[in-house]
Amino acid sequence: MTKVALAFGSFSVGAALGSLFLGIHISAVTQPSSGQARMSHLSATGARNVVAITADASPKVPGIMMTVDHLEAIRSGQVLDGLECIDCVFEDATLRYSGGAYRLINPTFKGRVTVEFSGPAYDAVFLEHVVTAIGSGPKPQAPTVPKQQIAMVTAPAILNVVSPELGK
Numbered sequence: 388m389t390k391v392a393l394a395f396g397s398f399s400v401g402a403a404l405g406s407l408f409l410g411i412h413i414s415a416v417t418q419p420s421s422g423q424a425r426m427s428h429l430s431a432t433g434a435r436n437v438v439a440i441t442a443d444a445s446p447k448v449p450g451i452m453m454t455v456d457h458l459e460a461i462r463s464g465q466v467l468d469g470l471e472c473i474d475c476v477f478e479d480a481t482l483r484y485s486g487g488a489y490r491l492i493n494p495t496f497k498g499r500v501t502v503e504f505s506g507p508a509y510d511a512v513f514l515e516h517v518v519t520a521i522g523s524g525p526k527p528q529a530p531t532v533p534k535q536q537i538a539m540v541t542a543p544a545i546l547n548v549v550s551p552e553l554g555k
Contacts, residue, residue, distance in 0.1 A: 491548040
């Protein structure tokens, strides 16, 4: 036991002295814990052009990650983010979308099609409802926005749908 303690102590002293005199060390830089900038009491009354002070926190939209031909999503769910789907059929399906790029080329929609929004996509839908509420009266109420939107298709619908991010 004493040999182990002597060896550990010798190692500790050698490591400490070596790092002091030989320049073996690591510099640590502290960063804010939340990553959020905080400002208060800003005013832009009567300003023509207001520049917001912000860190670039916009989400980075990944591109198309997978191409699928003739997928049939019948009574099932399908994630749209990163998907290119050519000649696919969505029947009584739930499409899940969180804001990534997508491309639906010549898809067919039948029956009850549900779109579930989450993440940045849900935030965008919510913001759209807030902007609509602002224009509706003097004191807008925060709207309740469903995370799902449902469309009943009475006859098969075929159309091309491409995310706006890919159209740039």
